[in-house]
Amino acid sequence: MNRKLLLWLLGAGTPVLLLLLWWATSLQSTDTFFPPLKDILQSFQQLWLFAHFQSDVLVSLGNLLLGYAMASAVGVALGFVIALVLVARNVLEPLIHFLRSIPPVALVPIFISLVGFGTEMRVFSIALAALFPTLIATVDGIRSVDSGLKDVARVYRFTTVEKVTQVYLPSAAPQIFSGLQVSLQVAFVVMIASEMLGPSQGIGAMTLLAQQSFMISDMWAGILLLGVIGFAANIVFSLIRRRVLAWYIGSRRLARSS
Amino acid sequence: MKIQPKTLLTSAAGFLVAVAAWQLVATGPMAGGPLPTVTSVAVNLAAVVVTEAFWTSLATTVGIALLGLLTSAVAGIALGILVGSFEPFRYATVAVLEFLKPIPPIVILPLVVLVLGPTGQMSWFLVFLGCLLPIIMQTVDGVHDADPVARDTARSYGLKEPEILLRVVLPSAMPFIGTAIRVAAPGALIITVVAGLLGGGPGLGQSIYQAQAGGDYPTLYALVIVLGVLGMFFQGATSAVERRMLHWHESFREAAHR
Structure with missing residues (x-):
């Protein structure tokens, strides 16, 4: 018991320790590329809370969400068509x-x-890039639906709509979700890339601008914010997945423990 | 798996229709615009492929991607075994690794470009970092998956710890590591291109940036097509290598008998 507590403390303590170490060792830093953490946090507060919050952070997140939503909807829908319609599959x-x-x-x-360099370009780039992981995972997921389930659906004379919503969608859902998770990461990368190419607004553009004009602590602040967003997006996704796939996660746990 | 001639025919037809649609749009509604015609892209592709500069940048791209993948595999497996074998290490790193995992390497691109400049070294470093974390985490999982009975058996036969590591733990972790490297390989190529496109590193990414900045759209499209073909090669090659190296593992055994 005692050992367990110790290990747990180790897990929670290490990140805190690393942060403190960063703070302490960088406090006197005169290295141009690695400014003190104190300065970085100051820039972070000046830049993002909340001077550029509306003009850049919200814009970036809005593009990300819109592009990702488009990719998810089209990816799942097209995935169904490709998996269920043979001709579409062969052609596409x-x-x-x-x-x-x-x-x-x-x-x-x-x-x-x-x-051009406008918002449409960014949303479309995000949407198209994020489309494929979801699309391919959906096709694979539907193809691996248990044939027994399909037969039962046929015996009970399910209509196509019933089959899609009550048989295919639930049993492909775990795979669709892992596709959606990869799509989210791709969307995030493309969001940053689309802002870094050409003159534009957004977190990525601000970060690159800071780098090019040698405002090093501003650049670090941008990197920090992007890191936090990447991490937070993943957490939010995991929470949603755990809610939607509660039945699946529960059944897996049951299968493993027996 | 044998491909039916009819399937092949519809697939080819789908491809041709897509190309024809592109040509129609490029010559019809968007004539003279930024969308080049298929013929001009094909002509450009043929012209680009014979230049020496193209092959140099292709070789640079592939070289950086492979070197980054190889070095991160070596480092990742070593670190993964270390973290996976000692419980305190695992507890100490789990929170840090979980935090860093969803953050793509493009986030720190501005910093790396600043420190290392627009060089091949910069591209390599980004590839290395980008592939490292997934390989570490999969290796840790693989080490944990080692059969405890096999471990105990080895110990009762008097094998020393290093020997157990080499003969029991590492082989049982191999499929995990193989999967991690196969998943990371396309990523390595993508990161190399991103580093060239956004950070000015050498290779095809840089060529694409130059084509776009110079308004040379037919070359831009030709290069993107080259990247698509290269990506397919990379995926095929890494799957083949994985199958060869893991031919003894059960998930590949069946395929060998077919």
């Missing part, structure tokens, strides 16, 4: 495999050339 699958092999960030210059 090679194309999709080619498109998803392109590094998502490489699509950003193409969108810049097509629609």
Whole structure:
């Protein structure tokens, strides 16, 4: 029992210790690239709370959410069509495999050339890049639906709508969610990349601007904020997943313990 | 798996229709705009492929990606075994690793560019960091998955700790490590391209940036197509390597007999 407590303390203590160490060792730092943590936190407060909150942070998050929502909706819907309609699968699958092999960030210059540097470009880049993980996971998820379940649905003469909503969607849900998680990370990366290319607003643009104008602690503040957003987005996603897939997680735990 | 000729035919037709649609849009409603025609992209692709500069930047891109992947595999497996074998280490690092995991390497790109400059070293470092965490975490999981009975058996046969590590723990962790590297490999390529595109590192990313900045859209599209093909190669190659190295593992055994 005592040992357990000690280990737990170790887990909670190490990050705090590392932060304190960063603070202490950097306090006297004169290195241009690694300013004191104190200065970084000061810049963080000046920049993001709340001078640029509305003009940059909200804009970035809004683009991220909008692009991601589009990608999720289209990805799941198209995934169903491709998995269930044979012709669509044959026609679209090679194309999709080619498109998803392109590094998502490489699509950003193409969108810049097509629609300019505006908000549409960023939302579209995010949406297209984040589409593929969800799409492919959905197709795989539906294909691996238990054939017994399909037969039962057929015996009970489920309509197509019933089949989709009551058989396919729930049993593919775990895989769809892991696709959605990858999509979220891709969307986040493309959000930053789309802001770093060309003159624009947003957290990524602010961070790169600070770097180019040698405002090092401002750049660190941007990196810190992006890190926190990346982490927080993942936490929020996990919470939603745990709620929606509660039945699945519970059944897995039961299966493992027996 | 054998591909039906009919399937192949519909797939080819789908591809042709997509290309034809692109050509129609480029010559019709968007003629003279930023969307180049298929023919001009094809001509450009053919012209680019014969230049020496193209092959140099292709080789640079692949080289950086592979070197980054290799170094992060070595470091990641070593650290993963260390963290996985000693409980205090695991508890101390779990919170830190979980916090850092969802943060993509693009976040610290401005800092790395600042310190290392727009060099190949910078690209390598980003690839290294980006692949490191997933490999560490999978190795830790793999070490934990080692069969305790096999461990105890080895110990009762008088094997020393290093030997147990080499003959029992490491082989049982191999499938986890293999999966981690296969998942990380396309990421390595993507990060190399991102580092070139946003950070000015050498390779295809830089060529894409130059094509976009110079308004040379046919070359831009040609390069993105090259990246797509390269990405497909990378995925295929890493799966093949994984299958070869893990041919003894049960998830691959069945495939060998077919």
